[in-house]
Amino acid sequence: MENIERKVCDWIDSHEKKAVRLLKKLVGEKSTKGDEFHAQAVVLEKLRQFDAEVDVWEPSIKQLEQHPLFKSDRTSFKESPNIAAVKRGSGGGKSLILNGHIDVVPEGNRKDWDTEPFQPIMKQGRIYGRGTTDMKGGNTALLMAIEALEQCGVKLKGDLIFQSVVDEECGGAGTLAAVMRGYRADGALIPEPTNMKMFIKQQGSMWFRITVKGLSAHGGTRYEGVSAIEKSMLVIESIRQLERVRNKRITDSLYENITIPVPINIGTIKGGTWPSSVADTVAIEGRCGIAPNESPEAVQSEMESWLKDLEYHDEWFKHYPTEIEWFGARWMPNDLAENHELTAVLTKAYQKITDEQPVIEASPWATDGGVLSHAGKTPVIVFGPGETKMAHQANEYIEKDALIKSAKIISLFIMNWCDYER
Template identity: 35%
Template structure:
């Protein structure tokens, strides 16, 4: 191990308690959508303590609404702020964005949690709480990678831009706002929970509403009506088959399972108005996965045409066609080529720190990666501590071991990618 890597490793270990304490502090600060300001101010103050040029930047929806990647996430735009800080480089070298979001999803029923969702408790080498895994630990690992390098006297050549954004969970308005304002770099690391895998490829996701019509009548004479529930059930089974058909023609080695790249899920179902009435309608809302290299429009078209084809095979549905609406989250897929210098450099650093080859794997969820790759032409990768299966779940947690490894890798990446010297 050379002296630089050794010094970084030692500094990460020396700052272990500070890193843990900071993560606990921001986990204990709730930051649900449209209520992120408190945690953003904590991060802003920490960045200023590091003598970085940290700016609080309002997210102005009117500046975004005509952008092709804009998603109206359904929340009030008032008081939503990004925090962006630049560590200015001294010379001509590659620049790097470190990006993460502070907004978290709702906790769900609190009785499913062993403790308060905002406890930030440390138990058996894990930090618990909503947002611990997704993704306040990852964001903190990027922040402390900068802090550690500053403490070691590092002077970068290329710029490092740290972005703490809002709105990722429901559309990406925060990162999009930064792109619209002109923030650019030669590469971006989005510090999402990937279990320290390198994820340069993400599937897309489109939110849809399927409306199925029936014919209402009194339940005692149900045969004179048409149950929208029964007609929806027919379509539901067809949707499951459609998912299988789509994956059958898709081939990739960059996902853990080629059969689960673009999943389709029905999340909510509303039917009828009264228990003794044959239901006249079903409204089902769900999520259609989008394959890498597949456009949103092509994915929508394939789904709409399939539903229409299946409906025409049913005597009732052929004359009372179901309706499909697309709303809220419309997330494109996105990817960075595996031979991009960003992926090669990060993979090399991972190997030097962990003594094993990095796993490179696509993810099936939407993220802000697509905004960087598709709308800013910035090579990007998801990389950070935490198991995404724990995100959005009760008793969410992240392991401290992964936080420390992530911080060490990101610090080394800054040194190698941006260049510079230690003074």
């Protein structure tokens, strides 16, 4: 390790309380969809301390709609600003985007939480709260890395572009807006919770809504109706089979440790209006994974024709076929070449800090990397603190040590990707 590298790492180590404070401040501002404003204000307050050009803007739906990759159910980004901060390099280095999303998913059932989801606390080396892992922990690592470089007087040669974007959880319109505003680079790192594995391929995904029909009747003579709830059980079972068929096709060795490489998640179900009536409609919403080498269109038509085949299992669906909509969100898959320099530079930084070989895998979930690579032509690697299994869960937490360690790895990665004045 170079002296300057050691200095940067030491700075981070000696400021871990600062890192925890920043993360708690970010988590304390609930930033679910449409409500990202106050958390972005915390980011902004931090960025204003840096020597950087800060750009804050509300994405324009009108502009976004011009882009073929835009797919969202949002009608406005009022009070949902994106932020970018550019530290201009002295020239001669490669440029780098550091991208993190500020939005978090809802907290789910409060009763499952042992703590208040938006009042973060630290217990036994873990910081608890919604978004600690996905992904305000990663964002904090980025900000700590940048601050460390600045505090230690590192002069980068390539441009460094930090982005705090909205709407990742709903399909990536925030990152798409950043691409459309002109932000591109020679490479990008997204510190989503990979448990410090390097994810060079990411599953894409899309949301679907399946409407299952029944025939209403009085509950006391329920046999005179047809329960949409019972029919929806057949639909769910059929989707489980489709998931098995789709995943059998995936042979990429990067997926060998992933239980289900491209899952189909049934996230919500809602049907019926009255306990004493037979339910006449059920709506099922979920998320269908897209393999790195698949197109969204191909996945859609496979699922649509699969559901159409339900009529061969149950005559009811012949007369009342399910309806499927691809609504709200879509995340493009991402596919980084296995020998790309991003991997090599990050591997070296990882080794310097951990003395170990990194694990290189494919991610079972989508990131904004799909938008950055497809729309922004910016190659993307995903690497960050926190474990996937914590994301979207009750009692979400991140290990403080992982947060600090990843900040150090990321700071060395930035120095060696962008290069710096010696």
